[in-house]
Amino acid sequence: MKSIVLRSFKKAHVIGMLVLAVGLLATPVLMPGDGNAQDARVAKSMAALKDQTTKLGTPKIDGNDAVGGRDAPALYFGSTKMNNNFSVVDAVAEEGGRGTAATLFVKSGDDYIRVATNVSTRIGSGRGLGTTLTGAPLASIKAGNAYYGKTPVLGTPYISGYEPIKDASGATIGVYFxxxxx
Known part of the structure; x- marks a missing residue:
């Protein structure tokens, strides 16, 4: 009888310790901290950017266009050309609030070129059109994955999200940011 009671006590003790450990580990994840709040903002803005472009139609590349002083493939959603068209990125940035940025990149060879953006260059106040995706986000996109995290964008630190834009065949033709x- 003593051994049965002892085993029951040990099981209850182990279960109690596990519940306590899980509770302590889960607390930081469940509490809204700055990082989680920012991640939620990024997710909400990414959904808004994808929703806005989806309403326009299927993404495709058709021809070329001058963007930021360079020749780039023309990115379309349905019949709406996105190169040098700021309506969608500006609407998403406005909806997201102060400090929000949005960009559409188009694939050009091994590069991804900014064709629609509200991100400004550090030199002057112009939009960063014609600049290319670099760093960890580029490596992640080239591997076929999204990228979420802290990253510098044209010299300014951002909490960001990047996801591939795929055409009707499933090929990656650009990037949402x-x-x-x-």
């Missing part, structure tokens, strides 16, 4: 300045 949203982010918030820190």
């Amino acid at each position: 949203v982010g918030y300045t820190k």
